[in-house]
Amino acid sequence: MRRLFLSLHERLQLIIIASFVGVCGGLASVALNRSLSAVSTALQPHTGHWYGFLFPACGAALSAIFLNHVVKDIGGHGVPEVIYAISRRGGLLRLRSSVSRLVSCLLTIASGGSAGPEAPVVISGGSIGSNIASFFRLKDRHRIVIVGCGAAAAIASIFNAPVAGTIFALEAILGEWTPINLIPIAISSVVGTEVSRILQGNQIPFQNRVFPISMIDLVACLGLAGLTALGSVTLTRMLKVVRDKSNTLLPYAWVRAGLGGLLVGLIGLTFSGVLGEGYEVIRVIIEQQYSPGLLIIGLMIVAKITATSLTIGSGGSGGIFAPCLVIGSFTGLFYQRILLDLFPSVSWAGEGYFALLGMAGVISSVLQAPLTGIFLIVEITGSYQVLISVVLVSMVSATISHLFEPFSIYHQELIAQGELLRPRTDRRILSELNMVELLEEDCHVVHPEMRLKDLVATVQRTHRNYFPVEDSKTGEFLGMIHLDDIRSYLFNPYLYNTVLVEELMDREVPRVSLEDDLMKVFELFDKTHSWSLPVVQNRRFLGLISKATILDHYRKELMVQEEI
């Protein structure tokens, strides 16, 4: 079967696999959705009891125990791992991740943790895609596309939003828009959505009403963009602080997650709307039926940001999409209420309208992916009427938040570690080159006790300009001789028998080792203005690494990456 499949044209192969991955991604998200709904319903009668606040703690702790000790799938909350696999590991993801994160996410969210099911579904879809691609022994570049297909299908299926799924995969996950990516990802996204529609019905998650939008509403959007940017920056920073502090203070993952869950449970005693995914709260807000006043709404924003940071930052399993939507809807509502108080005579478009814009603003800023934000809101509300306002808020909000938090929540850690390498960038190409394959071993080694005449004879026999000097007894690398440094001696035969190699060699020559990063090697080339450097390991000379060879391989690698 594999042989028959491999005989097909590459693009056809990708499309067939993308469709299959779309089905799998769709099924994964439907399974998670149904399980979440079933477990939440089962727990519902107990949440009103005094012990209800302990549920998030138990769920998060169990989730951590399950991940770390049962399936031993140590990792983050999902999406950064998928991006890392794409950026650095040819899209390879572990098979166990296709199920483990779904179960851990179920435990976290169904018990009341403030997170969304999207990130686990993305890693699940990506992992399914990666392993299917590996089964068919696809090339790395194609495997990466299939991982993107899995992520797209998952998002498309969970939100019933095929365009948003496609754009999310291209904008946030792959980071490049090429036809070879676009077609399979779009197909996978559509298939994933259809699977979800067949099994769950074609429901628009947040059906909205028609809003009377005027020019003044559009102008007011700019203020909301500032507010959503503030909210998203706060969320991003708070998540980082909670993650860093909890990792430092508490060594055990289940204790961290449990404590985070306990605090979320305590917040939930006063603000029950912060618990779980929060889609029900969004629905109420969009339908303009949320009655509490301005102060409570403001506190809800703070509470949701805190609860989300505690849940995800402490190690609970879940995604950031749903909390962003909740925070955004509350922010929009908060802003609308302020506008009403300040300008009571103006006829504003309505709470639902500003809630939608708030959602778009927060998600665009947190993900630094405005197109995803725009299309997600348009699709999950089934309304193109708000398109102009959504574009405005998303773009302005993403721009403002970029000033304070330049990178998406998914990319921060990877960028800090230097692991986010986008295709066809300098760092990516250099990362694909291996020091061993660049090593030039056809060097003529000389020894310190050799006379100049022997060195001249060696120079005559080779095309090399660099001559490593090794101790003849121990084989230890001592230094280098560069042809330029000895040119004046070469034409003076009187010195041939009197000058020794050890008098000519450069003992302070900079050296590199096989483990060195090529970026650092290039920095050393620039710093020393040299064309070749010795590679030394355990004080032994292994060969030379030269700029010319690196550039030759660099060009070949660039051509490989440009093939698609």
Place this chain on the structure above:
Amino acid sequence: MKNQLLHIFRNTPFGRETLLQSVYFCRETGTSLVVYIPRHPQFLMYFQNEVVTVDLDRAFLRSPKTARKHAEDIIRGGGLEPNFFEPKGFTASTLPDIPVDFSYMCCPRTISDLSTKIGLGYIGPRVRKIIKNCTFPVLIPTPVYKEWKSLTVFFGGSHNAIQALTVGMKVSKLSGFPLKIFTQAEKKHYSYYQDILKKNALYDGIEKGEIEWLFFEKGKFRENLYNVPHDTMVVVGAYGHGLIKELLFGSMMEEIQTILPNNMLIVGPNCTP
């Protein structure tokens, strides 16, 4: 010295024996020893087509304060310079990635299970996965340090056996130790194996008398294995089939690793000598 052997250090008496074995291998073959002292219970190896998660036996993380010193003492005692590997890539903050471009890797028979499981006939699932995917030969040392003075390659005529013989010849050349070829004829004539060797330009050594060919046309394979010297390192090719396939159809490697207590160098199906 361009060749590097990766050793995952277990700070226990058992780990000392395996490290001694790696040190010996490196010293004799002029290979550079790279030691990784784990700080996390898992690491990942990203091979060409699969990512292998290695869940380490807890003993690997025991006494981290003394691990480095113990390893340094053993390596220096063997006349080598310690060279410790620090992971640069991390899939998650506690999940390091170990590069897969080494020339050899030393693995005990099991890396994830407790060392009490170690015995003849058992190779753990993670080690099998590494063998199946890696492009380098895997050194499976004896539980107690034992020097080897020759190499014996098992040659049955398959592609993997040719790869194993190529590796064996390379190690023999590097170490200067004599090489023997062990063949159990399976209803085929001597000339059949001879032709394969000639076709792959591997017959010269035998012709010149530099390589001894232990060719068994009679007797059972298990019984003939007694002719393998006790102080030889066995080099064998592995198909990388799953355990069920191995049980159903049998495998030379399984028989050898069940019977022979020698050091083994296993050449996997993706190995590029």
